[in-house]
Structures are given as C-alpha cells and as structure tokens.
Amino acid sequence: MVRFGIIGTGRISDWVLKGAVQDPRIKIVAVCSRTVEAAEAFIASNPMAAGAKVYTSVEEMAADPQVDTVYVGTPNQTHCLYTITALKAGKHVLCEKPLALNAEEGRQMVEAARESGCLLMEAMVSTLNPNFIAAASRIAEIAPVRQYSSYFCQYSSKFEALKRGEVGTAFKPGTAGALRDVGVYTLYPLVALFGKPSSVKGKLSTWQTPEGDTDVYGTACLEYDGMDATLTWSKTFDSFQPTEIAGENGNLILDEIHIARKAEIVPHAAPTSGLGPKPGRTLISEGLPYNEYYYEFKEFADLIEQGRTESSRNSLETSLTVLEIIDELLTDWK
Numbered sequence: 001m002v003r004f005g006i007i008g009t010g011r012i013s014d015w016v017l018k019g020a021v022q023d024p025r026i027k028i029v030a031v032c033s034r035t036v037e038a039a040e041a042f043i044a045s046n047p048m049a050a051g052a053k054v055y056t057s058v059e060e061m062a063a064d065p066q067v068d069t070v071y072v073g074t075p076n077q078t079h080c081l082y083t084i085t086a087l088k089a090g091k092h093v094l095c096e097k098p099l100a101l102n103a104e105e106g107r108q109m110v111e112a113a114r115e116s117g118c119l120l121m122e123a124m125v126s127t128l129n130p131n132f133i134a135a136a137s138r139i140a141e142i143a144p145v146r147q148y149s150s151y152f153c154q155y156s157s158k159f160e161a162l163k164r165g166e167v168g169t170a171f172k173p174g175t176a177g178a179l180r181d182v183g184v185y186t187l188y189p190l191v192a193l194f195g196k197p198s199s200v201k202g203k204l205s206t207w208q209t210p211e212g213d214t215d216v217y218g219t220a221c222l223e224y225d226g227m228d229a230t231l232t233w234s235k236t237f238d239s240f241q242p243t244e245i246a247g248e249n250g251n252l253i254l255d256e257i258h259i260a261r262k263a264e265i266v267p268h269a270a271p272t273s274g275l276g277p278k279p280g281r282t283l284i285s286e287g288l289p290y291n292e293y294y295y296e297f298k299e300f301a302d303l304i305e306q307g308r309t310e311s312s313r314n315s316l317e318t319s320l321t322v323l324e325i326i327d328e329l330l331t332d333w334k
C-alpha cells in the first residue's frame, strides 16, 4: 500500500486522482491545503480521499507517520520547497511538471532525494503512456533517426482569461508561461529518448501583463549528432500536427505528445522520387485502457515495491536536462 498525502487541491490534483484510484495499491490518507475549507471540499468531492486527514502545513503533513508519499500538485515556484520538506521527513515524492522552476532548484531537489534515500519522480504523464513506450521500443527499426518534430498547441481558456487581464498560474511571469506549462511536453519526451542536445535555439512570443511579460507560444530547434529536433508549443492557437520521429528506415508517429492515444510505424519502403505509392502505416499502440494519469501512479507504486529511488523512464537526469534547456530558452528570450 502506498499512502499518499496530497499537496494542493486544484484541478490537477482532481485529475490525477482519477488515475490514482485505478491502482489498488494507492491510498489517499492526507490532504494539505492553504485552507481547511479547500481541503475539506476536496475530500468531500473525491471519494478516494474519504477519511483523509486535513493539514494546512506541509511540514506537519510530512511529519505524519501515516503518510509515506507526497504528491505535489501546486504552482511551479513551490515544487522545490515542498519536495525538499517531504524528502527531509523521509517521504517519497511525486512532483508535478516541470520538476522545478529552474535547474538550480532541480539540482537541490535531486540532492535532497539522494541524501534521503527516498524516491523522487517528476509526474510527466507523456513518457509513461504505454503508446509512447510502444513507439520508443521501435526506434531501432527506423534508425538512424534524423528528425524529431513535436507539437503541443492548444488555445487555452487561461489565455482567454489573460486577454481579459486575469493572470492565472499558467501565465505568471517568472514562474510559468507556455514553455513551462505546455512546451515541456514536447521537450521532456525528446530528452528522455535522445538525451542532452549539443545546441538549443528558440523563439518565445510574449504577452504583456500588469505583472510583466509572459511567454504564450514558442518554437525551438535542438541539435544532436546526426539529428535535429523542432518543437512548437502554444496556448494561443491549436495545432493538429502529430509528433513524428523520422529515421532513414522509417517513421514513428504519435497522434498527440501530451497523451498519445495512437502510435504508428511506417517502415521505409524503396527510396522514392516524388511520385509512386506511399508506404502504409501500421498501428503499434493498443489505445489507453486506463485513465491517462493511472500510468504515473503505477510506475511510482512499482518503483516503491521494488525499493528503487528513481524511475528509468522519468529519470532525474532527464528532468534536470529539461530544466537546463528551459533555463537556456528563457535566458535567450530575456
């Protein structure tokens, strides 16, 4: 049994519990909120949290011997403090994406995890998705890979609010913005598959808010040995482009990188010169039988059962490299 204390009672905690409930090893034993009222309302509306203890202090919840694991579902600028507090109290931590505000904070969190001997994992849903894993397992068949192109573009209700002058968490200058909010979904899988790029260039488009400029969409080009990657993310327009990994011997296509519901492989046929038949696509995914957030809880509970302190799929090295790239893109933008 993995006994979770949840920090934050917002929409994301609500969403992930719908996945957590599908793993019988997960139990919610405590909820920590800035207010008792919000914690009580969250417990009342989530049957899985029924009977959970209410806390308004992360330190106090982390000291509760009934809690052995903490889920951090609060804004980016709180991840480092809450994660380190929980790790120092000997609790495992599943922390929302991006792991931290920047690479420096990320390194402090990783150090705290290694010192504590507890499990720390970024709740990056995309790379634990079985359809993504199915595609990743076929890369050798299309190698050498020459290009990765990925999109996450969604016209967001938060952008609608921004246009009315309301700066929500997702657009807070200095702590969020489109890159950290959705661009990370195009970047994390790239780094999980191919590691650290040799160079990064990007362009972030901004929006003026009374609290400063925030990034609302962007693109990045990343260079690898023999391969490059292009990423496009946005909260101001939609895109229906799939994510594609293109190799000399074929292509892998994911319908959506955030939560892939379909993965296909297209083995390269004879070299073509314009006209001629196109090679057929073969479905390699099996859909998504569980809630999309189930898989991160399954991975987490599996790792605890195995006594491991790090996921090889959502590794801390990947999280740190992603944060370094985000830092670089944000520094270039300023």
Ligand SMILES: NC(=O)c1ccc[n+]([C@@H]2O[C@H](COP(=O)([O-])OP(=O)(O)OC[C@H]3O[C@@H](n4cnc5c(N)ncnc54)[C@H](OP(=O)(O)O)[C@@H]3O)[C@@H](O)[C@H]2O)c1
Binding pocket: 007, 008, 009, 010, 011, 012, 013, 032, 033, 034, 035, 038, 039, 073, 074, 075, 076, 078, 096, 097, 098, 123, 125, 169, 170, 180, 181
């Ligand atoms: N995995 C995904 O699909 C996904 C989707 C959306 C967001 N996220 C991530 O989830 C995190 C939260 O994002 P969000 O948009 O859900 O944020 P949010 O709604 O503003 O905040 C979530 C909860 O955190 C607590 N909170 C808010 N402001 C806080 C503050 N300044 N200090 C401490 N706690 C605060 C609140 O709970 P209480 O009132 O109970 O304290 C709030 O309901 C971010 O890191 C984001 O990147 C992940």
